[in-house]
Amino acid sequence: MMRRRKPMTTWLLYGATGYTGKLIVQEAAERGLRPVLAGRNKEKVQPLAEQLGLEFRIFELNNRTAAHLEGIDLVLHCAGPFEKTSKPMIHACLEAGAHYLDITGEIGVFEYTHSLHEEAEKKNIVLCSGVGFDVIPTDCTALKLKQALPDAIELALGFDSDSGISPGTMKTMVEGLGGGNMIRKDGQLAAVAIGKHQRMIDFGRGPKSAMAIPWGDVATAYYTTGIPNITAWIPTPKAAVKAARFMNVASPLLSSGKVKRPLMKWIERRVKGPDEEERAGSAAYIWGQAKNADGVVKTCRIDTANVYDLTVYGALEVTQRLLSGGYPGGSWTPAALFGPDLLESLPGSGRFEIDSFYPGTAN
Template structure:
């Protein structure tokens, strides 16, 4: 099997992926910036390791590497140098981001990846495999859809990396896809009631990665992403729009990031095992026909491990066309159903003028 490298093996999710990879008989080379952090994990797992910064010399550290699974966030800062290192070295690139800006940048390099005959695929974790596969399933069920809403409900805890990404995004507002274009809107402006799979709940639109990726997967021009949000919390989010400049300042962010380093550890195995995720999607065409899709999955962190390794193994053992791809565009919606802990897609239909 082609040699592959896992960068960011010392983070919460990166370490879970490394451990699961070894359990599956895989032998990634572990990598990161700190020898003091990477070496003990590599020695514990019996793996090789490399130490290097993500700078304009990173490509020379990818000699002999056929694929990089990039797990070191925040990806808005780290993905560009790693992607360009992969392009230079001729290695496939995967990451577990959920950041819209990263998806857009990765997509912009489609032709460059085609020329190098490598694959760039951002979002091979919970961000965005479940919702991306749901989007394509709905596109297949309703080919002429013009609106797409996607979302999830989960009680999973939060890792340090995820919380840092949230802090970095403070004051950024919401983003939706409108008429094919990414459009900034006030956070808390869009609210609705949604049954994600365990009863109707108040929900709020958020700047989730699917407003970027689902457009490239399906071509549907109007896309929103949703999570359960109690109405008082949604109201508070609207009030945060006023404080956006303050929340965006480094004076506010740095103390929060330092606190995360000291205090946030991420959910343990028992907590992950008890927190399944519920994925929901809804497509609508110009005639008012609505298709609603639901599926249950493993918790967000375990699914990230399963998804990242499944995509890695498929790329290492298969032959796929070069370019920038979403997970569902590469492997179809069945990718999600193949992962441990996932159920089967269930689709309901509504036709105007008929009883629901």
């Protein structure tokens, strides 16, 4: 009997049965891709793998994880909260010689991944966190603005979307309760009170009240562009901004396990994530603005597929590009590896549109 030839490259998706992980697996199968599915729960992973005719592996994330990555060229890590799960998987990939990708949006993960740049570079391993909606759209927008205004010293990024929320994303939000906001100031991360920064922004659907949030770009966009002052924004009604300010007072309570544990259990029981129809009807609107010391302002906008579909498209696109080879080892952001055109290449994405304002001219 003829032995089946092993593919030239083998990749593993960890967290295959989570909301977003399963979406990626389904799209990969439709494209004829054959990831190895992995996770902790055999009762969930095995049926999905057998349904799609895919190999599967069951293992925990700990200091022995590398042994489970034998023969794997790349890991796409989709099991959050990534503040807890990414570190053992990253080190397992460095030990096993596999490229590492994840779909996090967590600042701490981006910072930790970046701290391993030299080790990854020496081993010719690519570490690229944030290959989903967090942070491909805003990261590519940041680089597009840097190219348009090379001497920019300030960068603001944000998005507007009606997408629903998945269980994993909500759990990450609960983990961050009481954590306040984070910005990049003079090249350094700085903690500030949530609700302190508020402004009006036209993300693409008219001016809206917006609030600065601790989005991953305050970490990644700095490494992509070198711009020293960075904030991230989402539409937030003024009443909600006032409520957010209350969180600064309630921070110790919100950070406690007594608050978080019941919320986590409720999420597991009740939150399912948006269905296909809901995703199809909720595009995302990406906005960015750069400013230099002379007051010149460049504003960039682009529409994309909804939050979760873009994560699927982005994660698979980066996976396939990396498996094709030719990229330098180290810790990279998506835009730093592939350029801003990565976003325009994804299904459902429009084209970048940039407006300019120069001091002394009419708005």
